Each structure stands twice: as C-alpha cells, then as structure tokens.
Amino acid sequence: MPYPWSKRLPGRALAAVTALVAALGLATVSPAGAAGAAGTAGAVADAGPPRTAHPSGPRWAEQPHGFASLAGGTTGGRGGKVVTVRTQAELAAYASAAEPYVIRVAGSIAVEPFGSSITVASDKTVIGVGTSGEIVHGELQLKPGTHNVIIRNLTLRDSYVEGDWDGKTNDFDGIQMDSVHHVWIDHNRFTRMGDGLLDVRKDSQYVTVSHNRFDDHNKAFGIGWTDNVTTQITIDHNWFSGTKQRNPSADNCAYAHLYNNYLSAQVADGDPVWSYGNWARGRTRMVIENSYYDGVQHPHQADATAELVERGSILKGSTGRRDEWGTAFDPRAFYSYRLDPAAAVPALVTRFSGPQRDLGTxxxxxxxxxxxxxxxxxxxxxxxxxxxxxxxxxxxxxxxxxxxxxxxxxxxxxxxxxxxxxxxxxxxxxxxxxxxxxxxxxxxxxxxxxxxxxxxxxxxxxxxxxxxxxxxxxxxxxxxxxxxxxxxxxxxxxxxxxxxxxxxxxxxxxxxxxxxxxxxxxxxxxxxxxxxxxxxxxxxxxxxxxxxxxxxxxxxxxxxxxxxxxxxxxxxxxxxxxxxxxxxxxxxxxxxxxxxxxxxxxxxxxxxxxxxxxxxxxxxxxxxxxxxxxxxxxxxxxxxxxxxxxxxxxxxxxxxxxxxxxxxxxxxxxxxx
CATH class of the missing domain: 2.160.20.10 (Single-stranded right-handed beta-helix, Pectin lyase-like)
Structure with missing residues (x-):
C-alpha cells in the first residue's frame, strides 16, 4: 500500500515560532557580559564576576523528566566512556557491552540483514550527532531486564516492506522493549518501519517518550502486550503526522500521562475503527492535557474498563469519539511539569520535535x-x-x-x-x-x-x-x-x-x-x-x-x-x-x-x-x-x-x-x- 499523505506545517506556524518560543521562556539567552578586571575592586580577585550565560540555542534538557526521572532516575551511560560509532559492528559492540557507554552515532548506519535488531544493554546512552545519526533498515531492541537506557536524537527509518501495511509478516519495529525499566526516548524521528514505530511492551516501567516525530506509517506507538497493570509512562511534545493508529494505543497502563502532543494529517483511508488518535485500552488510567488534534478521527477514546481524563486540549476538524470518564490519576502527585498552552503546541512541536542539530554535538x-x-x-x-x-x-x-x-x-x-x-x-x-x-x-x-x-x-x-x-x-x-x-x-x-x-x-x-x-x-x-x-x-x-x-x-x-x-x-x-x-x-x-x-x-x-x-x-x-x-x-x-x-x-x-x-x-x- 502506498503512503497516501503529505505533511504540512499548520498555517502561519513558522512565523509564530519565534514569538511563541520567547513567550514560553524557550528563547536563547544572550550573554550579559562579565565585567572586566580593569577598574574593579580587589575582591574580584577571589570570586570573579558572576558566571553569565553564553549563547547556545534552545536549552535541551540533559536529564529525563516525567516517570523516567522517578525511582532513582534514568542516567543512561553517565559515568562511562564516550565513543563515536559509524558502522553497524561498532554500534552493536558498544550497545551490547556490559559496561556503561555514551555512544555517539555519527552518520547513517545501514543495518544488515534487512530488518535485523541491534541489542541495547543496560546503562547506555545512544545519541545521534546533530541531525546525521540514522539507523536504517533495522531496529533497536531492549531485552527483558534491561534498564537505565537513553535513546536520543536519532532517525530510525525504512524497514517497511511494500505490501505489508499491517506489519503481520515482518516484526521490524523502530525501537522495541520488553520488560524493561527506566528508559528515556527523546528527540528521535520514527518513519516507515516494518511494524510498529515504537513498542513499549510487557510490563515496562518508568518510561518517558518526549519530543519525538512519528510519521508516514500505519502503527505509530503501542504500549502494553500484558495482562498486568504495571507500566508508568509520560508522553509529551511528540508529533504524530501521517500515521493511522496507535498515537499511542495504551493497554493496561497503570499511569499514562499525555500532554502537549500534536496529532495532524492522519491517514485518511476510511477505516471507521482503526484510524484513531489516543486510545486508553484495558484497565489503563490515562490523563491527556493541552494537546492539539488537527483532522483526527476518534481523537481520544477509552475502553469501558479504562479511565480517561482530558483537559485543555484543542480539537480542530476532528470527528468521532472523545471519551472521558473516571478520575484516572493526578500526575502532579508523582512529578512536577510545565504545560505549554494548547494553542502553542503546533508551532512548538513542529519546530522542536525530532533530531536537532545542536543535540549530540x-x-x-x-x-x-x-x-x-x-x-x-x-x-x-x-x-x-x-x-x-x-x-x-x-x-x-x-x-x-x-x-x-x-x-x-x-x-x-x-x-x-x-x-x-x-x-x-x-x-x-x-x-x-x-x-x-x-x-x-x-x-x-x-x-x-x-x-x-x-x-x-x-x-x-x-x-x-x-x-x-x-x-x-x-x-x-x-x-x-x-x-x-x-x-x-x-x-x-x-x-x-x-x-x-x-x-x-x-x-x-x-x-x-x-x-x-x-x-x-x-x-x-x-x-x-x-x-x-x-x-x-x-x-x-x-x-x-x-x-x-x-x-x-x-x-x-x-x-x-x-x-x-x-x-x-x-x-x-x-x-x-x-x-x-x-x-x-x-x-x-x-x-x-x-x-x-x-x-x-x-x-x-x-x-x-x-x-x-x-x-x-x-x-x-x-x-x-x-x-x-x-x-x-x-x-x-x-x-x-x-x-x-x-x-x-x-x-x-x-x-x-x-x-x-x-x-x-x-x-x-x-x-x-
């Protein structure tokens, strides 16, 4: 099945970015200019002028927020050596090693055989260098028991097999994790993979998925594959564009907190059931805040056994189910966070989601x-x-x-x-x-x-x-x-x-x-x-x-x-x-x-x-x-x-x-x- 869509930025979004960023406190900081020593008092000798900010572009968080920050936090390869990889063999060796590593992916790595997995072991940070880091034709896999992993600033693309639209023949995900804990997935782009773009499965806990792009695909982001109600997950500032379903689908999540996400340009194939936005399935407790739905069928829905609370979101040209029932939970009882206004979400998320040229460098x-x-x-x-x-x-x-x-x-x-x-x-x-x-x-x-x-x-x-x-x-x-x-x-x-x-x-x-x-x-x-x-x-x-x-x-x-x-x-x-x-x-x-x-x-x-x-x-x-x-x-x-x-x-x-x-x-x- 061909990909029957095109991606467009919302009207006037680019023009609004600068003003929105400044209004929301994300603008770059100009140096105040430390005073020179000439003409200063002797006391300056010991303390020096106060440290001042240096121009640096957007301030990306270096530590995870949300559920990945709890219960000891997620630090990835912190404390380990820094390595730069350019080949599949190098990436596979360092990613699967027992010791911690910060692994910089420089350039495009084509995985062979087509659709193969690269195992990521515990205590790893895998980060793309600028916008160059790519994993092509293959997936990253976190096996049961893996913990403390950060995956950032990568593009994972092109393991889609023509004709396998539903991913029933080839289980080629972008990232797949089973029974893991403390994982941060941040500022990545997932597109045209063989099955799901991102699968968080089988009782995985303390996960944050932030500032990613999911596009040009059928099944974007699934959570669950378990009868247990265990997973705690934060999902914020992600852009789902040109996807059909699982934006995300969250099955039997103890706590699923979704905020400031942008869903746009949904695949329009006339499917009355399996084209949808967010779905709270099983016994999931889901909270949705200040998100933006543009042209989405069934923007947010819940099973009768689930609880879904929605507040502050904007729906534009969206039809179908908008379920809300139960009390779910209070995210602020677990961690603090800042909500951006829903009206600002399209401009902010289209600008700041996915790989960034200043990250990983x-x-x-x-x-x-x-x-x-x-x-x-x-x-x-x-x-x-x-x-x-x-x-x-x-x-x-x-x-x-x-x-x-x-x-x-x-x-x-x-x-x-x-x-x-x-x-x-x-x-x-x-x-x-x-x-x-x-x-x-x-x-x-x-x-x-x-x-x-x-x-x-x-x-x-x-x-x-x-x-x-x-x-x-x-x-x-x-x-x-x-x-x-x-x-x-x-x-x-x-x-x-x-x-x-x-x-x-x-x-x-x-x-x-x-x-x-x-x-x-x-x-x-x-x-x-x-x-x-x-x-x-x-x-x-x-x-x-x-x-x-x-x-x-x-x-x-x-x-x-x-x-x-x-x-x-x-x-x-x-x-x-x-x-x-x-x-x-x-x-x-x-x-x-x-x-x-x-x-x-x-x-x-x-x-x-x-x-x-x-x-x-x-x-x-x-x-x-x-x-x-x-x-x-x-x-x-x-x-x-x-x-x-x-x-x-x-x-x-x-x-x-x-x-x-x-x-x-x-x-x-x-x-x-």
Whole structure:
C-alpha cells in the first residue's frame, strides 16, 4: 500500500515560532557580559564576576523528566566512556557491552540483514550527532531486564516492506522493549518501519517518550502486550503526522500521562475503527492535557474498563469519539511539569520535535555526579575525540593533578558555581620534581580546549620547603587555540605557562576576565598569548629592591607575536619601584628564543620600576622585543628604558593580529557588541 499523505506545517506556524518560543521562556539567552578586571575592586580577585550565560540555542534538557526521572532516575551511560560509532559492528559492540557507554552515532548506519535488531544493554546512552545519526533498515531492541537506557536524537527509518501495511509478516519495529525499566526516548524521528514505530511492551516501567516525530506509517506507538497493570509512562511534545493508529494505543497502563502532543494529517483511508488518535485500552488510567488534534478521527477514546481524563486540549476538524470518564490519576502527585498552552503546541512541536542539530554535538560529563574526579572525566573522553565534550565541574575543591593529553581535543572545563572561586583545582608539586610539566596542577596538551569559571592553584609553600627549583605551576598549556574565560590562576613562581610543543611551533592562548597572581616570571612561555580585561596581582616577596618579574617570554624569533596584555590592570602591594614587567627567557640558552611582550592600555602600579625590563641568563632585555603602548597609572611612564610602540605599529598589534594565525581564529569576537 502506498503512503497516501503529505505533511504540512499548520498555517502561519513558522512565523509564530519565534514569538511563541520567547513567550514560553524557550528563547536563547544572550550573554550579559562579565565585567572586566580593569577598574574593579580587589575582591574580584577571589570570586570573579558572576558566571553569565553564553549563547547556545534552545536549552535541551540533559536529564529525563516525567516517570523516567522517578525511582532513582534514568542516567543512561553517565559515568562511562564516550565513543563515536559509524558502522553497524561498532554500534552493536558498544550497545551490547556490559559496561556503561555514551555512544555517539555519527552518520547513517545501514543495518544488515534487512530488518535485523541491534541489542541495547543496560546503562547506555545512544545519541545521534546533530541531525546525521540514522539507523536504517533495522531496529533497536531492549531485552527483558534491561534498564537505565537513553535513546536520543536519532532517525530510525525504512524497514517497511511494500505490501505489508499491517506489519503481520515482518516484526521490524523502530525501537522495541520488553520488560524493561527506566528508559528515556527523546528527540528521535520514527518513519516507515516494518511494524510498529515504537513498542513499549510487557510490563515496562518508568518510561518517558518526549519530543519525538512519528510519521508516514500505519502503527505509530503501542504500549502494553500484558495482562498486568504495571507500566508508568509520560508522553509529551511528540508529533504524530501521517500515521493511522496507535498515537499511542495504551493497554493496561497503570499511569499514562499525555500532554502537549500534536496529532495532524492522519491517514485518511476510511477505516471507521482503526484510524484513531489516543486510545486508553484495558484497565489503563490515562490523563491527556493541552494537546492539539488537527483532522483526527476518534481523537481520544477509552475502553469501558479504562479511565480517561482530558483537559485543555484543542480539537480542530476532528470527528468521532472523545471519551472521558473516571478520575484516572493526578500526575502532579508523582512529578512536577510545565504545560505549554494548547494553542502553542503546533508551532512548538513542529519546530522542536525530532533530531536537532545542536543535540549530540556536545557530550556532557558531570563531576563528581558521574565521574569522581576531573581526571576521570578527561579519561572518559575518547582519543581522537571528534565531538565537543563539556566537563561540568560542581562547586568544591578538587585536590588532584589534571592532564588533558594531545589526542583529546575539543574539551571544555566548565565550573558550575556562581563564581570562579567556587570551583578550585589545586595541587602542590614544585618544579624540582619533574620540571614544568610534572609540577603543573593542570596541563593542557590538547588543542581547542576552553576553561571557564574555574580557579587553578599550585599551593606549594616555597617558604616552608627549601629546594633548588621552587617553580610551581598552576597551569601549563602546549596546545593551540586555548581559551580561558573568567578563570583564576594562583601561585608564586611560574604560575601560568603558555607554551607550544617546540620552539618553532606556534600555539595561541586567549585569556579574558581572569585573575593571575604570582611573583617571579609568573606569566611565561613561548605561546602567542593575549591577556585581556584581566587583573594581574604581583605579590610582595618582602624585598626593598626586587620583588619579582611579571613576564618571561621565550617567543620564537620568527614569530612576531608573543605576549599581549591589554586593557587590564596590574596591582601590587610591593613597595614602589621593586617590580619588573619582564625579562627575556632563553630556554637552554637558545638564541632563537627572542621574547616579545607588549603591554598596552593597561593600568600599572607604583611597584613597577622606572626601568621595568631587565636582563636574564646573560641575555640583554634590549635584544628582546619589549614595548608599551598608552599605559596609565602610577607605574606608567616614558623614559629611554621604556620602549613605546608607535601608533602605526600598534595598529598591527591588536588582539586579532595575535590570535588570527593561518585559520582566522577569533575567540574574542564572541564578546564584541
């Protein structure tokens, strides 16, 4: 039998989406813009500006709601490793494994033989990457006893066998589950399968089915196949379009809560019985709220043995049974939820149901809820990671070393507290025990890594322990395209090292709205580094003549851009005239390391020396590339020992010049008005 229908959006739906989304609180959030450190009070050093939202598109829930959230909740593969699959063999292996996994489906996977099942075992998240993830010609099957499974953002399609309209010959469902519990089916599309699109069977419990599309099919969504009255299920914000029956059919459900679903373009084949919308069968107790029925025959019906309560729905061009009897149950006695107005449902559901391009592209790992330490979360990221991973770190102090290896790019470390001081990663190893890489509390060797709303500390007490090497790094980076936003770095000597894998390799680091403290060479290395709108505190070592050095650049001689400190504020409690702005570092005496530092449009304290640059290791500061431009404050000045960059040259030393490189990288642009 051919598919005798076409799908249409409701009139003016697209035009109404934006207004409806905004009115319902689903609009994207614009950044408020954290205040810069320049001109701020000293207290900002500890807390930092409150964390602000970043533009991110619609906010998809990362945890299930409804019945799947009860009795311990549904977490899927949380706590397991993240893997990306592109073949049937890979998907089958990881989905059936005993241990938890977050399985990202990238691209279309054609299942062979036609109509075959892929078993999904307990403790799994299977999620499509953007709109690319597809399971074609096959089904996902959850066998009896399976529990704690999340299936999201996939398209499951095309196991329909021509002529088998009723699915009597081939039992090729989209997803089939028997006697399972705690399952969340969310933001998927089911179309043209061999039998049912989704079957929840045989006493399955604690299930939520949300934001899915069911289309172009006879039997959409069935629940039951049991004499027991056991199943608890939440069904919300789904779009049933071009389907004939089971939208859903719910047999012997203890509790079936349906709200904000949209039923449209029902198959019009003249069948007086088996073309219907929602059906409460057997002894089901069903509650329907604020749904929208457009052109549906028998929009909601119930057996005499069932109970069905309906409230707030809209019926347009719908005919036939509209049964309501009994008291059913009160969903709010089980969980809280928010109802959207029924009039808004067509626009909202057509826009936000089914796979979304922003889902599955950013895997979220929670510390310590899913992973006990930050390093454990990093370890869960696959080598060669090709998807964005956000490691959300709850407020607290994490005494550990963290290593992000070079083969794990595209990671974001995100503190979830209100201020950066709420979430601290700290350790106390000095340089003498293994050099800069071993001493660093956090080492980022990967590229495309971002850290936000965090504090990094090396609390080695140099006064209490006498060592040859007292350097103790809070942070070292060697990767390219590293971003620090609203972060703090605390230490003494060598607090923040931004480096590259080798002298002639150029890595770029962007630091904004940060707090950095230390005393000797506490901002140093050879990476091209921009520090913008930040507060830099030069600590007092108790000397009347020399309390330290802010920078120690080792820029490669052929790299025109080293350190840029701009629109920031340097503060110090040290006596006047006791601090250097920097000195040239030549690692191993290498003459090709010719430091470049520009400090521009920045407030300088009285602690800065009148001759602020000095020699290092036998190399003259005058042979380095040190300069200032339009600085201010009590420590600013223009003398023969303070090279000033001309306005003409300064035009080529803006933030964009330092960061653009060969690929036009521009992380600063997200902050531009």
């Amino acid at each position: 950013d895997t979220v790992l929670d510390v310590p809820a899913a992973h006990p330490t930050v390093q454990a979360a990093v370890d869960a990221v696959p080598p060669g990671n090709d998807g964005a991973v956000t490691i959300r770190i709850a407020p607290g102090t994490y005494r550990e070393k963290v290593r992000v290896p070079a083969d794990k790019p595209r990671i974001t470390l995100q503190g979830t507290g209100r201020n950066r001081s709420d979430t601290v990663i700290v350790y106390d190893t000095p340089n003498e025990y293994g050099g800069s890489s071993a001493s660093a509390t956090v080492l980022i060797a990967a590229s495309d890594v971002t850290a936000r709303n965090l504090t990094f500390v090396n609390d080695f007490d140099e006064a209490a322990v006498e060592l040859k090497g007292e350097q103790a790094l809070a942070m070292k980076t060697t990767g390219d395209r590293i971003v620090f936003e609203n972060t703090a770095f605390k230490g003494n000597q060598d607090t923040l090292m931004t480096d590259s894998p080798r002298l002639d390799a150029i890595s770029r680091v962007y630091v904004r709205d940060a707090y950095i403290e230390g005393d000797v060479d506490f901002v140093y290395g050879r990476a091209t580094t921009v520090i913008e709108r930040s507060l830099i505190r030069a600590l007092d070592r108790g000397s009347a003549t020399n309390n330290g050095y802010v920078t120690a650049a080792s820029t490669w001689k052929d790299n025109p851009y080293g350190f840029l400190i701009t629109r920031s504020r340097i503060v110090s409690d040290a006596p006047a005239g006791t601090y250097h702005l920097g000195r040239p570092w030549h690692p191993g005496g290498n003459p090709d390391a010719v430091g470049q530092v520009l400090i521009r449009e920045t407030e300088l304290p009285a602690a800065v020396k009148s001759s602020p640059w000095t020699d290092m290791g036998g190399y003259s500061w005058r042979d380095a590339r040190f300069s200032e431009y339009r600085n201010h404050g009590p420590g600013a000045g223009v003398t023969a020992d303070r090279p000033q960059m001309s306005a003409e040259r300064a035009a080529d030393h803006e933030v964009a010049d330092y960061l653009a490189g060969h690929d036009g990288w521009a992380p600063h642009r997200r902050h531009l008005p």
